[in-house]
Amino acid sequence: MNILAIDTSCDETAVAVTNGRKILSNIIYSQVLLHQKWGGVVPSLAKRAHEERIDGIVALAVKKSSLQWEDIDAIAVTQGPGLAIALGVGISKAKELAQKYNKPLLGINHLEGHLYSVFAQNSKGKPEREIVFPYLSMIISGGHTEFILWKNHLEYEMLGSTLDDAAGEALDKAGKLLGLGYPAGAVVERLAETVKQSDPYEFPRPMLHSKDLNFSFSGLNTSFYYFLKKISEEEKNTNIALLASSFQEAVFDTIIHKAEDAIKKTGVHNLVIGGGVSANKYLRKRFRTLVKKYSGIVYFPTIKSLTGDNAAMIGITAWKKAENGLFSTNTIEREPRMKIISTCK
Numbered sequence: 439m440n441i442l443a444i445d446t447s448c449d450e451t452a453v454a455v456t457n458g459r460k461i462l463s464n465i466i467y468s469q470v471l472l473h474q475k476w477g478g479v480v481p482s483l484a485k486r487a488h489e490e491r492i493d494g495i496v497a498l499a500v501k502k503s504s505l506q507w508e509d510i511d512a513i514a515v516t517q518g519p520g521l522a523i524a525l526g527v528g529i530s531k532a533k534e535l536a537q538k539y540n541k542p543l544l545g546i547n548h549l550e551g552h553l554y555s556v557f558a559q560n561s562k563g564k565p566e567r568e569i570v571f572p573y574l575s576m577i578i579s580g581g582h583t584e585f586i587l588w589k590n591h592l593e594y595e596m597l598g599s600t601l602d603d604a605a606g607e608a609l610d611k612a613g614k615l616l617g618l619g620y621p622a623g624a625v626v627e628r629l630a631e632t633v634k635q636s637d638p639y640e641f642p643r644p645m646l647h648s649k650d651l652n653f654s655f656s657g658l659n660t661s662f663y664y665f666l667k668k669i670s671e672e673e674k675n676t677n678i679a680l681l682a683s684s685f686q687e688a689v690f691d692t693i694i695h696k697a698e699d700a701i702k703k704t705g706v707h708n709l710v711i712g713g714g715v716s717a718n719k720y721l722r723k724r725f726r727t728l729v730k731k732y733s734g735i736v737y738f739p740t741i742k743s744l745t746g747d748n749a750a751m752i753g754i755t756a757w758k759k760a761e762n763g764l765f766s767t768n769t770i771e772r773e774p775r776m777k778i779i780s781t782c783k
């Protein structure tokens with residue numbers, strides 16, 4: 439089954455063609471330059487940019503897949519969660535294409551997509567990565583920090599999430615205070631790689647001693663803000679890499695500590711980690727060290743274009759939905775606060 443998938447949940451206009459777990463094409467137009475000067479995503483600008491680009495990106499995704507429209511069996515689209523007016527662009531386009539080419543429609547949860555992204559394969563079916571449930575999974579991005587027990591295809595149990603800012607958002611806010619631009623996660627990573635002493639400042643680790651699997655990063659950001667206010671501009675600039683590294687360490691320490699709690703609570707030793715922050719090499723190393731302790735494994739998306747927002751992950755999720763006959767009607771609506779729930783039959 440060949441699926442054309444669309445994701446316009448935030449600031450990437452993304453269209454892909456997939457077949458099962460195989461990616462036939464995966465086009466991502468990032469609007470990051472457009473939003474950069476505002477220090478964050480501006481929904482109205484995102485909507486307009488999606489509208490301007492979507493037709494061209496759909497055409498390119500079909501062309502790069504080497505398929506014709508008659509070879510496409512279904513249209514999938516992200517229904518939520520995400521920015522309401524941005525989601526709307528993709529959903530309207532998906533409905534229009536489904537009607538025009540007479541294809542069934544599948545409304546997909548973006549969070550499920552981030553989980554399935556680790557099982558994406560290239561057109562030759564690599565990597566093979568057999569799927570053996572359950573997985574203790576995490577989505578770590580600019581919008582989400584969630585623990586999900588992935589019990590089976592389309593079967594999930596939410597274990598915990600952030601009570602305020604997401605991990606990527608925390609890194610972005612800290613980066614902004616350091617003058618690193620937006621988004622800052624990757625810049626913080628590069629700065630942290632340059633220092634020998636990774637955590638000289640020892641900023642607070644939020645929620646480390648709470649018994650649940652929730653996160654809260656706003657307190658860490660507040661203490662970082664007040665710390666920077668106390669030191670001179672010169673001191674800040676001289677020690678910028680040490681500050682970035684210490685902040686990153688506080689965020690990742692919290693994530694790894696909570697992940698270990700989650701392993702102990704669930705008894706599940708195999709991990710699946712998706713979302714933009716999972717591109718971070720140091721964080722990957724920390725996860726690998728953690729699972730080694732429990733003789734488990736950890737899967738991340740294999741290529742950078744699958745850690746952040748993309749439509750291939752939506753197409754792969756849609757394949758499982760289609761197998762279960764979970765098609766949508768042409769009346770689907772955006773669901774900006776969509777939760778991850780089990781939908782298998």
Ligand code: KG4
Pocket residue numbers: 448578579580581582605606607609610621622623624627713714715716717718719745746747
């Ligand atoms: O998944 P994503 O592309 O978009 C959503 O938020 O849905 O994630 C973007 C987030 C941003 O906060 C960005 O700073 C962070 O991922 N990020 C990173 C890295 N690359 C992107 N954080 C840490 N290290 C990285 N290498």
Ligand code: ZN
Pocket residue numbers: 548552579713746747
């Ligand atoms: Zn995302």
